[in-house]
Amino acid sequence: MTSRLTFDAVSLAYPGRDRGSSSTRVLEGIDLSVSSGDFVVVIGRSGSGKTSLLNLAAGFQQPAAGAVLLDGQPISGPGAERAVVFQDDALYPWLNARDNIAFPLALKGVAKDARRKAAEELLARVGLAGSGDRRIWELSGGMRQRVGIARALAAEPRFLLLDEPLGALDALTRSKLQLFLLDIWKTSGAGALLITHSIDEALLLATRIVVLQPAPGRIGAILDSGFAGEILSGADPRKVRQSVLFRSMHDGLTALIHDNAHEELAA
Numbered sequence: 001m002t003s004r005l006t007f008d009a010v011s012l013a014y015p016g017r018d019r020g021s022s023s024t025r026v027l028e029g030i031d032l033s034v035s036s037g038d039f040v041v042v043i044g045r046s047g048s049g050k051t052s053l054l055n056l057a058a059g060f061q062q063p064a065a066g067a068v069l070l071d072g073q074p075i076s077g078p079g080a081e082r083a084v085v086f087q088d089d090a091l092y093p094w095l096n097a098r099d100n101i102a103f104p105l106a107l108k109g110v111a112k113d114a115r116r117k118a119a120e121e122l123l124a125r126v127g128l129a130g131s132g133d134r135r136i137w138e139l140s141g142g143m144r145q146r147v148g149i150a151r152a153l154a155a156e157p158r159f160l161l162l163d164e165p166l167g168a169l170d171a172l173t174r175s176k177l178q179l180f181l182l183d184i185w186k187t188s189g190a191g192a193l194l195i196t197h198s199i200d201e202a203l204l205l206a207t208r209i210v211v212l213q214p215a216p217g218r219i220g221a222i223l224d225s226g227f228a229g230e231i232l233s234g235a236d237p238r239k240v241r242q243s244v245l246f247r248s249m250h251d252g253l254t255a256l257i258h259d260n261a262h263e264e265l266a267a
């Protein structure tokens, strides 16, 4: 079933810190939709409201104006059909890898044997077959993120909400997990909404790139990107990065994100 996550004229404000102080408008006039099979990447400078946007989709926050909808219904809180993965893997240290993955199934009341079987399948799917008994502290950062993504997949979500999931990893692990994320997204059929600071990552993974401009966060540009499709069809990411189109889109995005920063500094 095709599903759609929609931001309809969404604004978000945080209350002022002191009593009586005015609120800070963080997002304004956001119109955006993410459907099953889309990989939407949101990029923008620090403080432009990327995490706030994802938090709205997750149902952690409510808009001050406009609506965030799932298949036409307002989102009133978190839900199993929208799985969230953070930069910090947020795994449960008292459980091993398998039980971390099975945790959402336990919440759903799935029986123990079925949970174990599903978790083993997910471990294999994320390249960690045989590692189910390992404790979280016995896993590398990249392995922990794989466990986090497997846990997110356990509830068969319709949307993957990914807040810089690869941000804390070394460059080589990050490149590997980018390909892994693409593969997971494609085979799951879910829609993905990913936040990143990396223009390179945005170009490699996205079907659509959304550039947020800050203060208040608003959409500065939306670009279609076809490199993820090329990579999924077997193209070598290193070659893709060297293509004229990739480089010119990289330059264009750099200018879009950073040029305004220079103007603000000069003002």
Ligand SMILES: Nc1ncnc2c1ncn2[C@@H]1O[C@H](COP(=O)(O)OP(=O)(O)OP(=O)(O)O)[C@@H](O)[C@H]1O
Residues within 6 Å of the ligand: 014, 015, 024, 026, 044, 045, 046, 047, 048, 049, 050, 051, 052, 053
């Ligand atoms: N709970 C909060 N209360 C008040 N202000 C907040 C809160 N969370 C975020 N903000 C402010 O909202 C703005 C947007 O923050 P947000 O974290 O969404 O941006 P971001 O683009 O994800 O930033 P970064 O790239 O640094 O993670 C910032 O000015 C931030 O200080």
